[in-house]
Amino acid sequence: xxxxxxxxxxxxxxxxxxxxxxxxxxxxxxxxxxxxxxxxxxxxxxxxxxxxxxxxxxxxxxxxxxxxxxxxxxxxxxxxxxxxxxxxxxxxxxxxxxxxxxxxxxxxxxxxxxxxxxxxxxxxxxxxxxxxxxxxxxxxxxxxxxxxxxxxxxxxxxxxxxxxxxxxxxxxxxxxxxxxxxxxxxxxxxxxxxxxxxxxxxxxxxxxxxxxxxxxxxxxxxxxxxxxxxxxxxxxxxxxxxxxxxxxxxxxxxxxxxxxxxxxxxxxxxxxxxxxxxxxxxxxxxxxxxxxxxxxxxxxxxxxxxxxxxxxxxxxxxxxxxxxxxxxxxxxxxxxxxxxxxxxxxxxxxxxxxxxxxxxxxxxxxxxxxxxxxxxxxxxxxxxxxxxxxxxxxxxxxxxxxxxxxxxxxxxxxxxxxxxxxxxxxxxxxxxxxxxxxxxxxxx
Amino acid sequence: xxxxxxxxxxxxxxxxxxxxxxxxxxxxxxxxxxxxxxxxxxxxxxxxxxxxxxxxxxxxxxxxxxxxxxxxxxxxxxxxxxxxxxxxxxxxxxxxxxxxxxxxxxxxxxxxxxxxxxxxxxxxxxxxxxxxxxxxxxxxxxxxxxxxxxxxxxxxxxxxxxxxxxxxxxxxxxxxxxxxxxxxxxxxxxxxxxxxxxxxxxxxxxxxxxxxxxxxxxxxxxxxxxxxxxxxxxxxxxxxxxx
Numbered sequence: 001x002x003x004x005x006x007x008x009x010x011x012x013x014x015x016x017x018x019x020x021x022x023x024x025x026x027x028x029x030x031x032x033x034x035x036x037x038x039x040x041x042x043x044x045x046x047x048x049x050x051x052x053x054x055x056x057x058x059x060x061x062x063x064x065x066x067x068x069x070x071x072x073x074x075x076x077x078x079x080x081x082x083x084x085x086x087x088x089x090x091x092x093x094x095x096x097x098x099x100x101x102x103x104x105x106x107x108x109x110x111x112x113x114x115x116x117x118x119x120x121x122x123x124x125x126x127x128x129x130x131x132x133x134x135x136x137x138x139x140x141x142x143x144x145x146x147x148x149x150x151x152x153x154x155x156x157x158x159x160x161x162x163x164x165x166x167x168x169x170x171x172x173x174x175x176x177x178x179x180x181x182x183x184x185x186x187x188x189x190x191x192x193x194x195x196x197x198x199x200x201x202x203x204x205x206x207x208x209x210x211x212x213x214x215x216x217x218x219x220x221x222x223x224x225x226x227x228x229x230x231x232x233x234x235x236x237x238x239x240x241x242x243x244x245x246x247x248x249x250x251x252x253x254x255x256x257x258x259x260x261x262x263x264x265x266x267x268x269x270x271x272x273x274x275x276x277x278x279x280x281x282x283x284x285x286x287x288x289x290x291x292x293x294x295x296x297x298x299x300x301x302x303x304x305x306x307x308x309x310x311x312x313x314x315x316x317x318x319x320x321x322x323x324x325x326x327x328x329x330x331x332x333x334x335x336x337x338x339x340x341x342x343x344x345x346x347x348x349x350x351x352x353x354x355x356x357x358x359x360x361x362x363x364x365x366x367x368x369x370x371x372x373x374x375x376x377x378x379x380x381x382x383x384x385x386x387x388x389x390x391x392x393x394x395x396x397x398x399x400x401x402x403x404x405x406x407x408x409x410x411x412x413x414x415x416x417x418x419x420x421x422x423x424x425x426x427x428x429x430x431x432x433x434x435x436x437x438x439x440x441x442x443x444x
Numbered sequence: 445x446x447x448x449x450x451x452x453x454x455x456x457x458x459x460x461x462x463x464x465x466x467x468x469x470x471x472x473x474x475x476x477x478x479x480x481x482x483x484x485x486x487x488x489x490x491x492x493x494x495x496x497x498x499x500x501x502x503x504x505x506x507x508x509x510x511x512x513x514x515x516x517x518x519x520x521x522x523x524x525x526x527x528x529x530x531x532x533x534x535x536x537x538x539x540x541x542x543x544x545x546x547x548x549x550x551x552x553x554x555x556x557x558x559x560x561x562x563x564x565x566x567x568x569x570x571x572x573x574x575x576x577x578x579x580x581x582x583x584x585x586x587x588x589x590x591x592x593x594x595x596x597x598x599x600x601x602x603x604x605x606x607x608x609x610x611x612x613x614x615x616x617x618x619x620x621x622x623x624x625x626x627x628x629x630x631x632x633x634x635x636x637x638x639x640x641x642x643x644x645x646x647x648x649x650x651x652x653x654x655x656x657x658x659x660x661x662x663x664x665x666x667x668x669x670x671x672x673x674x675x676x677x678x679x680x681x682x683x684x685x686x687x
Binding site for chain 1: 536577
């Protein structure tokens with residue numbers, strides 16, 4: 001069998017540049033070809049592939065570029081699975097070679113783009129698999145794909161994705177380096193023989209941000225934030241130099257805070273980055289800016305939600321933009337009551353990340369493979385329902401300093417017991433509301 | 445700033461080490477965490493961050509998941525309402541436990557984890573809506589609840605104290621009749637609890653709660669601290685030559 005032809009074919013391919021679309025297509029073709037040859041002869045194929053990694057320099061560069069390049073829209077399942085294998089091989093080569101490998105990064109942004117794409121593919125693969133498993137019962141799902149997924153439960157496995165990220169962090173000793181930097185010391189002595197190379201340093205650093213993202217996707221918001229313990233969130237942070245990384249970090253930090261009901265902190269995170277974007281957008285024309293503009297809108301939606309929960313003063317630029325984008329929704333959310341619920345849900349759905357399950361879905365029980373996003377929406381909406389009447393109560397609290405409980409109950413058209421509960425809810429979490437503790441509580 | 449969310453002064457060193465290392469993903473640590481949950485239930489301590497780590501292990505290894513431990517963790521997180529802990533625990537549970545109730549497929553089968561979680565969610569909702577009287581009647585109204593909270597030592601006592609804390613943060617005076625319902629206590633027991641444990645004054649029909657940091661009326665002052673560093677650019681500009 002012509003297993004050996006596969007790498008040769010690839011090596012013969014012209015050197016790629018990132019922006020050259022036709023080459024990406026060619027690469028997909030090459031992948032496809034290699035796969036077809038490879039499947040009949042699994043083991044030998046694997047061996048050969050890893051050997052080819054260490055081989056030609058050109059080939060390696062192609063692998064690197066590939067790792068940072070998005071898959072084509074509508075890529076087939078085979079391509080997705082194969083892409084996973086390529087990542088495994090590449091990271092295995094970087095992590096487990098004899099000593100640090102000497103590779104030139106194709107671009108300054110490469111490390112971020114590779115980690116970003118790696119997690120993005122993981123995320124969309126998991127969502128796709130989950131959806132397919134769930135739809136099995138209702139529609140005529142693609143039987144062939146279901147069969148492939150059944151047979152490969154360990155493709156894009158969560159443990160191995162985490163393993164890659166943690167290993168990159170450990171190898172690069174980035175935590176030690178960041179700790180030194182925090183103490184205002186020179187990080188170099190802590191870097192070790194891997195971490196002193198910029199390839200490892202960058203990969204390690206962006207893996208921390210990758211972990212933040214993966215934990216958040218899995219619904220573990222406290223661990224997500226804990227991951228960033230070593231990173232200083234300020235303009236001097238390393239990620240601030242890569243706009244997309246900067247943006248992603250604040251989105252997930254803010255979102256995690258929001259899910260932990262720490263709205264003030266969430267708002268601080270969102271405001272920081274949104275102000276930054278609005279001030280620099282004139283310099284950020286082009287592709288990089290386009291890709292963040294969707295996330296930009298998502299963050300404004302989250303800001304609207306947080307402000308509805310936690311009325312606060314916003315930066316003027318953000319306030320104006322918020323009114324422009326979500327003015328009507330914000331007014332309705334701030335009015336509270338049951339009519340506001342659909343708005344909260346709609347905004348949350350449009351702005352939340354695509355949550356995933358860490359394990360492969362249960363193909364034998366399609367109905368239990370509920371979309372994890374639905375789960376998080378349900379949890380979030382529960383919190384919204386609890387605070388549904390707070391805005392209404394608050395509007396009266398602003399007006400009065402002393403009033404009879406029954407009188408206020410009359411205004412709100414509820415009985416005194418219900419109102420007592422509303423007041424307790426409105427007042428009980430100081431972190432949530434900075435509302436004035438009014439005098440009239442005494443008449444109770 | 446408040447206390448860090450992962451801080452727990454009572455946490456044993458061994459647990460702390462696992463939490464800070466990669467062993468937190470090791471399925472073999474599941475039993476250690478399970479024992480730790482059991483000890484929290486017994487000794488009336490609470491460590492949310494460690495419990496979330498166990499739920500995460502269950503999330504990754506569903507076959508290891510123990511329903512009893514999951515419900516115990518949820519019950520423990522109720523004892524610190526109105527914090528976000530209950531929701532954070534739910535976020536790590538498999539999605540089908542909540543979804544069943546929204547479908548028309550009827551209530552989840554009895555004895556299932558979904559049934560238990562949904563029952564506890566009802567308690568959580570009542571607590572967070574400050575419907576304490578309903579909370580007690582719901583708790584007493586279904587035998588399932590008795591089973592669910594059985595492992596958590598002194599659950600009712602803890603809840604009474606927790607409710608008292610929330611009340612003390614928001615009120616200066618409350619009718620005796622109302623507070624009796626909220627605490628599910630009356631007569632001499634009520635007097636003892638309110639006077640001795642809370643240290644509040646009770647007269648005929650009113651309970652007076654001494655002023656504390658949370659319940660006094662005060663205006664909010666918005667203050668922003670700006671460091672000199674943040675102005676450095678502006679100062680620098682002032683010295684620059686005009687272009």
